[in-house]
Amino acid sequence: KAGVTQTPRYLIKTRGQQVTLSCSPISGHRSVSWYQQTPGQGLQFLFEYFSETQRNKGNFPGRFSGRQFSNSRSEMNVSTLELGDSALYLCASSWETGPGTEAFFGQGTRLTVV
């Protein structure tokens, strides 16, 4: 069974540009959540989607947005990139939203903003 797939693995963008990251969850999983990981701030929750609906959003500016498609695949978009957006962006998928069901993480997309 394939794991969570994130594309691309590495990305270099210039300040002011926008970027779209993609996440394909494990087959059958309907919940997708996104996290930003940086050395200074650690792992921070961005947003969570279930059946194409955003269920939770973290404390990030409106430049960060996401969506989920009917096949559960998800994308996140960052507009007007800033140097501080350089981070590892992680996607996690889960079977359902029941208590105690685990979240499986992908390997992440390493975004560098120059």
Next chain:
Amino acid sequence: QQQVKQSPQSLIVQKGGISIINCAYENTAFDYFPWYQQFPGKGPALLIAIRPDVSEKKEGRFTISFNKSAKQFSLHIMDSQPGDSATYFCAASTSGTYKYIFGTGTRLKVLA
């Protein structure tokens, strides 16, 4: 109130020793506490998780101890091996969501 405090920041243990990592939380609504292991260049992988209705859970060499009244939980790695060298994160969430609040991580190094 949403924070999860993790300690120590780094830990060095001899092969065969016990590694202990501690976490504390404030939000009593949290009811799911997973531990994740992350190797460089990889995403976090779930090690073990616990809910507040039990005080201890063991899976192989990994044990979670949970103290509901103190709002603390810890990860014990018995017979630590060099292959356990990684960064460990505790997390907390409430039922029905995957909005995890992560601790700041502990970098474990097990000496051969």
